[in-house]
Amino acid sequence: MAQQNLFVGSLAYATTDDTLKAHFEQIGEVASARVITDRDSGRSKGFGFVEYTNDADNQKAVDQLDGKELDGRAISVGLARPKEDRPKRDFGGNDRGGNGGGSFRQRSW
Numbered sequence: 001m002a003q004q005n006l007f008v009g010s011l012a013y014a015t016t017d018d019t020l021k022a023h024f025e026q027i028g029e030v031a032s033a034r035v036i037t038d039r040d041s042g043r044s045k046g047f048g049f050v051e052y053t054n055d056a057d058n059q060k061a062v063d064q065l066d067g068k069e070l071d072g073r074a075i076s077v078g079l080a081r082p083k084e085d086r087p088k089r090d091f092g093g094n095d096r097g098g099n100g101g102g103s104f105r106q107r108s109w
Helices: 019-022 056-065
Strands: 004-008 028-036 043-054 076-079
Touching: 004 056, 019 028, 019 043, 019 056, 043 056, 056 076
Parallel strands: none
Antiparallel strands: 004 043, 004 076, 028 043
16 A cells, blocks of 8 residues: 655745654654745745655644644645646647647738
8 A cells, every 4th residue: 555645734935844854753753754846946835745654643643733833834734635647738839730839820811
């Protein structure tokens, strides 16, 4: 069975992977803790994921840490939902025929 991650929301922008991990280690051994950052700016998006080595610690963390303060903000803790299979978005950039690719269309009048 796959490891269950915890979703942690309402994180302060100052929260790092290390501070997130340290906060959750009061419940049990943390396998990984990651604050999600914006690809372009590198700034925190305000949420992250925590994975315990022991799945039994997940519910304890939800019960004990949900609504508690971390770096000056009350965080929300819950079981993460599995990532949905989303279809790839096609913007038509490779289509050079017809009107595809966002090119200017001449008026016919």
